[in-house]
Amino acid sequence: MSTANEYLGINREVLALAIARMADAVGNSFLIVVLPLYIASGTIEGGAGGLGVSLLTGLILSAFGFFNSALQPFAGRLSDKLGKRKSFVLGGLALLAVANFTYSLASSYWMLLAIRAAQGIGASLTIVATIALVNELADDKSRGGNMGTFNTFRLLGFGTGPIVAGSVIGSGPYSLLGFSITGFEAAFYIATVSAVVSFVLVTLLVHDPDIERSVxxxxxxxxxxxxxxxxxxxxxxxxxxxxxxxxxxxxxxxxxxxxxxxxxxxxxxxxxxxxxxxxxxxxxxxxxxxxxxxxxxxxxxxxxxxxxxxxxxxxxxxxxxxxxxxxxxxxxxxxxxxxxxxxxxxxxxxxxxxxxxxxxxxxxxxxxxxxxxxxxxxxxxxxxxxxxxxxxxxxxxxxxxxxxxxxxxxxxxxxxxxxxxxxxxxxx
The missing domain is CATH 1.20.1250.20 (MFS general substrate transporter like domains)
Known part of the structure; x- marks a missing residue:
């Protein structure tokens, strides 16, 4: 039987985390489609420093995965030591929001590389702490269901983003508050807003469970x-x-x-x-x-x-x-x-x-x-x-x-x- 803090057997805070992760995944998956097109569009005029545009593009796209995966164990251990999951989730989302917006200001390939690396760092903070929160908010009898629900929402966001991203880019430019913005800029802004929405949801609806710090x-x-x-x-x-x-x-x-x-x-x-x-x-x-x-x-x-x-x-x-x-x-x-x-x-x-x-x-x-x-x-x-x-x-x-x-x-x-x-x- 569900408790007051559950909905259909799923912890309500896990549902909030899942919805927040879905919103963030929409923004992040936007960039899977947007960045290769943005780099190929000729918008970035700075030189590739002798590496060649193709090689540098590969480095930019892979930087996220490298920094994200490499830093996850350290982020996980630090969050265990401090006993603070929510702070890591919010810190990662804030970094992702800033990075997503900064794409619209980038003027060189090296700036794109740095921004992509910052995204990976933000994701490493968010992903591990979020999964740990889901684990700790669930109990032994519902952990699998809560994990499955969380991943379902994440995948919905990840699958939706690329589909919408192509339409957003192709339908530009747009007029926003009297200013003209390109389809690429609109995509970066949507990715930024998605991270901000996730930040707000976690801030309002999720709390750190009462756990002892691991010493x-x-x-x-x-x-x-x-x-x-x-x-x-x-x-x-x-x-x-x-x-x-x-x-x-x-x-x-x-x-x-x-x-x-x-x-x-x-x-x-x-x-x-x-x-x-x-x-x-x-x-x-x-x-x-x-x-x-x-x-x-x-x-x-x-x-x-x-x-x-x-x-x-x-x-x-x-x-x-x-x-x-x-x-x-x-x-x-x-x-x-x-x-x-x-x-x-x-x-x-x-x-x-x-x-x-x-x-x-x-x-x-x-x-x-x-x-x-x-x-x-x-x-x-x-x-x-x-x-x-x-x-x-x-x-x-x-x-x-x-x-x-x-x-x-x-x-x-x-x-x-x-x-x-x-x-x-x-x-x-």
Whole structure:
């Protein structure tokens, strides 16, 4: 039965965080479409310093992922030490708002690079603290459902942004309070407003849960090996490795769009539908799978997801028609939903009180690194044959299955009446 602080079994503050994250994701995903077009438009007139525009463009686009992933463990540990989640979320959102607006003032490629790096820093502060808040606002019986709901809203924002961004740019220029603004400027302003809206929502509707600051260095460190049980690897680290492998497989498609379109005899529109099929399945299945993992256990869903990821990834290298690729990407999306929310919930079950930021940053960092490594991997391996990148991704998924099966224990009693011994011990 839902408590006064829950709506349909989901913590109301988690819902507020989810809506805030959705608004912010709309703005951030805007820039995935906007920045490459902005750089290619010739608006920036400063020289590329001998690196060449193409190389510098790549550096600008990758700076966000590098700074975001690299700093997440440090942000998570610091938020654990200080016991302040909300301050980190608000600080990150404020930095994102300023960075998003500053794009409209940039006059050189180097300014764009610095702004993109600042965005990555802001995201690292926000992402880890937000996931830790979700973990701590939920309880052992609802953690999966809350994680799934949060990720559903995030993905809705992430999927909506690129669709709207193209229309915003193409419909410019606009008149705002008597001033003419370009489509690019409008997109930057929308991204800024989205971060401000998120800031306001978190300020008004979310509070820091009553947790003790973590003063134990062992709690706020990332373990690789498991010294407390018969397993070789730490279970949270193992889940991070599996998340990395999953993300690599998911991201293989983006860097080889020309080869995919040539093989399937299609254009950019069908490729976009194929790419979006993954996100749609995530949106549809994250919340129900997360809730189911509260009742039936985390590990079975993770294993089924990794097992499904093997043929779903390999199939993308074998299909010969667009509809087949859509089916393969949809299956991959369902596989991702089976893994992501239950894995976050399982890591949350195992996290000691006050150490959620450090522990959960392992998974968020791993997923971010995987999405950066995936395109580089497919861009390199495709030279050895079209199917090669996808076969590689399938092997990684199979390896992730083996690691989780052998190194991770269940944390939820079957039936969902209480957390299992591993979780209970970690929470005490």
């Amino acid at each position: 134990d260095d062992e709690d706020t460190s990332i373990a690789v090996f498991d010294h407390d049980s018969e397993g070789l690897l730490d279970p949270v680290f193992t889940l991070g490795v599996a998340s990395l492998f999953m993300a690599v497989g998911i991201a293989l498609l983006s860097a080889i769009e020309p080869q995919v379109n040539a093989r399937l005899g299609q254009g950019a529109q069908l490729f976009g539908i194929e790419f979006a099929a993954f996100v749609l399945m995530q949106v549809l299945f994250q919340a129900p799978i997360g809730s189911a993992s509260d009742r039936y256990g985390r590990k079975p869903f993770i294993l089924v997801g990794l097992a499904l990821l093997v043929p779903a990834t390999l199939a993308q290298g074998l299909v010969v028609a667009p509809w087949e690729m859509i089916l393969a990407r949809s299956a991959q999306g369902i596989a991702g939903a089976l893994v992501f929310a239950p894995a976050l919930a399982l890591a949350g079950d195992l996290a000691s009180k006050g150490a959620s930021g450090t522990q959960l940053s392992v998974l968020t960092m791993s997923f971010g690194l995987g999405t950066a490594i995936g395109p580089l991997t497919s861009g390199f391996l495709v030279r050895f044959g079209y199917v090669t990148p996808f076969a590689f991704g399938a092997v990684l998924a199979a390896l992730g299955f083996v690691l989780v099966y052998t190194q991770v224990s269940e944390t939820v009693a079957v039936g969902g009446d209480s957390a299992g011994p591993a979780a209970s011990a970690a929470q005490d």
